[in-house]
Amino acid sequence: MAVVVNPGLDRSDPLAPAWEQRRVYLKRKGARGGELYTGLTADFLGRDSVILRSLGHRSPMRTETDQKILDEPRFVAAHLIPDSADKDDDKVYFFFTERNDVGGKRVLVNKWSTFIKARLVCSVPGPHGIDTHFDQLEDVFLLRTKDEKNPEVYAIFSTISNVFQGYAVCVYNMAHIREVFNGPFAHKEGPDYQWGPYEGRVPYPRPGVCPSKITAQPGRMFGSTLEFPDAVLQFARSHPLMWRVVYPTHRQPLLLRTSTPYRLTHITVDRTLAEDGPYDVMFIGTDAGTVLKVIALRNGNSVTSEEITLEELQVFKMPTPITSMEISVKRLVLSLTCDIRQMCESGLGSHET
Amino acid sequence: MAVVVNPGLDRSDPLAPAWEQRRVYLKRKGARGGELYTGLTADFLGRDSVILRSLGHRSPMRTETDQKILDEPRFVAAHLIPDSADKDDDKVYFFFTERNDVGGKRVLVNKWSTFIKARLVCSVPGPHGIDTHFDQLEDVFLLRTKDEKNPEVYAIFSTISNVFQGYAVCVYNMAHIREVFNGPFAHKEGPDYQWGPYEGRVPYPRPGVCPSKITAQPGRMFGSTLEFPDAVLQFARSHPLMWRVVYPTHRQPLLLRTSTPYRLTHITVDRTLAEDGPYDVMFIGTDAGTVLKVIALRNGNSVTSEEITLEELQVFKMPTPITSMEISVKRLVLSLTCDIRQMCESGLGSHET
Numbered sequence: 001m002a003v004v005v006n007p008g009l010d011r012s013d014p015l016a017p018a019w020e021q022r023r024v025y026l027k028r029k030g031a032r033g034g035e036l037y038t039g040l041t042a043d044f045l046g047r048d049s050v051i052l053r054s055l056g057h058r059s060p061m062r063t064e065t066d067q068k069i070l071d072e073p074r075f076v077a078a079h080l081i082p083d084s085a086d087k088d089d090d091k092v093y094f095f096f097t098e099r100n101d102v103g104g105k106r107v108l109v110n111k112w113s114t115f116i117k118a119r120l121v122c123s124v125p126g127p128h129g130i131d132t133h134f135d136q137l138e139d140v141f142l143l144r145t146k147d148e149k150n151p152e153v154y155a156i157f158s159t160i161s162n163v164f165q166g167y168a169v170c171v172y173n174m175a176h177i178r179e180v181f182n183g184p185f186a187h188k189e190g191p192d193y194q195w196g197p198y199e200g201r202v203p204y205p206r207p208g209v210c211p212s213k214i215t216a217q218p219g220r221m222f223g224s225t226l227e228f229p230d231a232v233l234q235f236a237r238s239h240p241l242m243w244r245v246v247y248p249t250h251r252q253p254l255l256l257r258t259s260t261p262y263r264l265t266h267i268t269v270d271r272t273l274a275e276d277g278p279y280d281v282m283f284i285g286t287d288a289g290t291v292l293k294v295i296a297l298r299n300g301n302s303v304t305s306e307e308i309t310l311e312e313l314q315v316f317k318m319p320t321p322i323t324s325m326e327i328s329v330k331r332l333v334l335s336l337t338c339d340i341r342q343m344c345e346s347g348l349g350s351h352e353t
Numbered sequence: 354m355a356v357v358v359n360p361g362l363d364r365s366d367p368l369a370p371a372w373e374q375r376r377v378y379l380k381r382k383g384a385r386g387g388e389l390y391t392g393l394t395a396d397f398l399g400r401d402s403v404i405l406r407s408l409g410h411r412s413p414m415r416t417e418t419d420q421k422i423l424d425e426p427r428f429v430a431a432h433l434i435p436d437s438a439d440k441d442d443d444k445v446y447f448f449f450t451e452r453n454d455v456g457g458k459r460v461l462v463n464k465w466s467t468f469i470k471a472r473l474v475c476s477v478p479g480p481h482g483i484d485t486h487f488d489q490l491e492d493v494f495l496l497r498t499k500d501e502k503n504p505e506v507y508a509i510f511s512t513i514s515n516v517f518q519g520y521a522v523c524v525y526n527m528a529h530i531r532e533v534f535n536g537p538f539a540h541k542e543g544p545d546y547q548w549g550p551y552e553g554r555v556p557y558p559r560p561g562v563c564p565s566k567i568t569a570q571p572g573r574m575f576g577s578t579l580e581f582p583d584a585v586l587q588f589a590r591s592h593p594l595m596w597r598v599v600y601p602t603h604r605q606p607l608l609l610r611t612s613t614p615y616r617l618t619h620i621t622v623d624r625t626l627a628e629d630g631p632y633d634v635m636f637i638g639t640d641a642g643t644v645l646k647v648i649a650l651r652n653g654n655s656v657t658s659e660e661i662t663l664e665e666l667q668v669f670k671m672p673t674p675i676t677s678m679e680i681s682v683k684r685l686v687l688s689l690t691c692d693i694r695q696m697c698e699s700g701l702g703s704h705e706t
Binding site for chain 1: 452477478479480481483485488512513514515516517519542545546547549609611612
C-alpha cells in the first residue's frame with residue numbers, strides 16, 4: 001500500500017501553495033495497467049478544482065469546471081472501495097470539504113464516476129433540535145475488515161469557528177454511505193425554491209452506477225460512461241448532490257475533544273484483539289507532534305461511548321506538525337516536514353520509540 | 354420605576370412552572386389610567402403563548418394563537434420606547450426567544466401593536482463566512498440616555514449547544530431596530546419556497562404603525578387597530594416577521610466569555626463619567642451569585658473592543674442564582690430566591706457590600 005505523503009508540506013502553513021495543500025491521489029492497479037486518480041486544485045488561487053483520472057489504457061477523464069460540481073474543495077483523502085465481486089463495479093471515493101450555496105462549508109464524499117456527492121454529518125445532538133456541528137474534515141482513515149467491501153470509515157472533524165475550537169471523531173458505515181448514494185438526488189426547482197428530494201424519473205443507468213455487467217441490457221451494453229445517454233450526463237450535471245446525508249454510527253461522535261492546546265490532524269486505527277474481545281485503538285496525531293492513543297468503549301447497546309486515553313505520547317522533542325501516519329506491520333510510521341519516525345505499537349500494550 | 358421580580362423563582366430550576374419562568378410585563382402609566390402589557394405562556398406545557406394588554410380604559414387585547422405569531426417563546430423582557438413626541442405613537446417591545454420553522458431557536462424583538470417581529474443577531478464572524486452564533490437570549494437591559502427615544506439595548510446571549518458553552522453581550526441601536534421594522538417583511542410563496550423579502554404592495558396603514566395622528570388621513574382617522582382595514586390585519590397575520598435582521602453595533606459582541614464555571618444571566622449597565630470621558634460599566638450577574646464588573650474599551654474607530662474585568666464580586670457566601678439586578682440611585686440592588694442585597698457602586702471606583 002502506498003504511503004501518501006506530500007514531501008515538504010506542512011498543512012498548517014498558510015503560505016504553502018493551495019494546490020499542494022489540496023492534492024490527494026490513489027493509484028489503482030489492475031488489468032488495465034494501473035490508473036491514477038487525483039483530486040487537486042489546479043490554480044494557485046484555488047479556483048479551478050478537478051478530480052481526474054490519468055495513466056492506464058483508458059483516455060484521461062476529468063470533472064467539469066462547475067461550482068455545482070466542485071466549489072472550492074479541500075481534498076482530504078481518496079480511496080477505492082469495491083461494491084461487489086465485479087471489479088468493473090469498483091468505486092473511487094474522494095473525501096473533501098467544500099463551500100455550498102448557503103454560504104457554509106460542508107463535508108462531502110464523492111463517488112466516481114459520473115461524479116455524485118453526499119454530505120457526511122458529524123454533530124452532537126443539542127437542546128431544541130439544534131446540534132453542534134463539526135464541519136471541517138481533517139483526516140479520514142479506512143479500517144479494512146475481512147469484508148473488503150465494508151471498511152469502517154473513521155474521520156476527524158473540527159469546528160469552523162473563531163470562538164470555539166473542538167474536534168470530533170465520527171465513524172461511518174459503508175452500507176449507510178451506499179444507501180445515501182442510492183437514495184434521492186437533491187433538487188431545486190429554481191433560485192427561489194428550497195432544496196428538496198428529486199421526485200421525478202431518474203434516467204437509466206442511474207448516475208453513480210459504473211458501466212459494468214450490471215448496467216448491460218440486452219442489445220445495449222454500456223462499456224464506458226462515454227456511451228451513457230445524454231440524458232444521464234445532463235441529469236448528473238444538474239444533480240451532483242444527494243438529498244439525504246450520511247449520519248455516523250450511533251448518530252454521534254465516538255470521541256470529542258475541546259480546549260486542547262493542539263490541533264488534531266491525523267488518524268490511524270488498529271483493531272486489536274484483547275481478552276474480552278476486539279478493540280479499535282485510535283492513534284490521533286496533532287500539529288504539535290503528539291500522538292493520542294485512545295479507545296472508545298460502548299456498554300452493550302448504549303448509544304454513548306466512554307473514551308479512554310491510554311497514552312499521550314510526545315513523539316518528537318520539538319513540537320512539529322505530523323504530516324502523515326500509517327500503521328505498517330504493527331509499527332506506527334509518522335512523517336513530519338523533515339523527519340520520519342517509527343514506533344512500535346502493540347495494541348493496548350506499551351510503546352517504544 | 355417598578356422592580357420586576359418573580360418572588361420564589363429560580364430560573365435555572367427545571368421544575369419551576371413554565372408560565373412562571375416566562376412571564377414578563379410592564380405597566381404603562383398614562384392618560385388612559387394605566388395599562389398592563391404581559392407576555393406569558395398560558396398553559397403549563399408551554400404551548401399556548403400570548404402577549405396581552407389589560408387594565409386601563411381600552412378593551413383587553415391579545416395575540417392570536419398561531420405558531421407563526423408566537424412559537425414556544427421564552428419571554429425575557431418588555432419595554433416601552435417612544436417613537437416620537439406623540440404619546441399615541443409609543444411602542445411596546447417584547448424581547449424573547451422562540452423556535453422557528455428551520456427547527457432552531459431565534460432571538461426576536463416584537464413591536465406592539467399589530468404584532469411584528471424581527472431577529473436580533475449576536476454572532477462572531479468566522480472563516481468562510483461561517484459565524485459563531487449566540488442565539489439564546491438571557492437578559493436585556495435598556496441604557497436610557499437623554500434622548501428617551503434612543504436608549505441603548507444591551508443583551509446577554511448564550512450558545513445553544515451541548516458541547517460549547519459561551520456568552521456574549523451585544524449592544525443594539527434603536528435606530529437600527531426601527532430601520533428593520535420599517536424595512537421589508539419576510540415572505541414565503543409556499544411551503545417549497547425559500548424565505549425572501551416581500552416585494553408586493555403593503556396595505557395602509559403599514560403593520561407596526563400605531564393608530565395615531567400620523568395614520569390619520571383626511572376623512573379617515575384610525576382611532577384604534579380595530580378600525581384598521583381587514584387587508585391590514587390579514588397581511589399582518591401572514592407576515593409577522595421582518596426580512597432583515599438587526600445587527601449589533603460594530604457587527605460583533607462587546608464582550609465574550611467562554612469556559613466560565615457559571616452562567617451569565619443578568620445585566621445592568623451604568624454610564625459613568627471618568628476623567629477621559631464616559632464609560633459604560635456592565636454589571637453581569639451569574640447563577641453562582643457573583644457579579645462581574647466589566648468595561649469595554651474601543652480604540653478610536655476600531656471595530657474590536659478590549660474588555661477589562663474591573664472586579665469579580667462574590668456577593669453571596671452561598672453560590673445562589675441571582676434572579677434580578679437593578680441600579681437604583683447608584684446602588685446596585687440584587688435579588689435572589691430568598692434574599693435581597695444592596696451594594697454601593699460608584700462607577701469605576703470601589704464597592705461596598
